[in-house]
Amino acid sequence: SYVLTQPPSVSVAPGKTATITCGANNIVSKSVHWYQQKTGQAPALVMYYNNDRPSGIPERFSGSNSGNTATLTISRVEAGDEADYYCQVWDSDSDHQVFGGGTRLTVL
């Protein structure tokens, strides 16, 4: 089965840039999507098709996908960005949706 690997935690100071990675074999061949989940809330889509932002998501959020690593980058981090972030792909070989283990972003 296809496995997505994320760092368990990332910490960043306000105003700095947070980088959250999602690693998998040849992930560049897949469309990667990212979700933000704040405590006690349902997840919310923050990036789709690697680097497209849904309406309402600030331009501070950007995405990329290359080789074996997809990346969600949050510029000028704010306290309100503190949340768990999950990457996700559709694995067409197994017809399964796959989530990464999640990364907790802490704003110092």
Place this chain on the structure above:
Amino acid sequence: QIRLVESGGGVVQPGGSLRLSCAASGFTFTTHGMHWVRQAPGKGLDWVTLISFEESDKFYADSVKGRFTVSRDNSKSTVSLYMENLRVEDTAVYFCARDPGGDSGSIDYWGQGTLVIVSS
């Protein structure tokens, strides 16, 4: 606005069964596939199943295949998840979620979830 409202969660003994429902509104239900995704307490997201908009295709996670059955009623804009032979490890918040369509494989809207506790 788009709303997904889950119901049917509760406490059930191991080996028991439960049916979850999700009522959708605010969009053309018949043109979207629907997912169920679960989240065990303190854990990450775990995809459960996807049903296509015409109900012609159903996909299941290996951990629930043969025990869970997804269905939908397009006349009522509802999707259901029938769970049987439940295990302690099925304890989780179950989210109903919308597939935006096309080939993205993503989820663009989520319900607030319903809690299922499997315990003796």
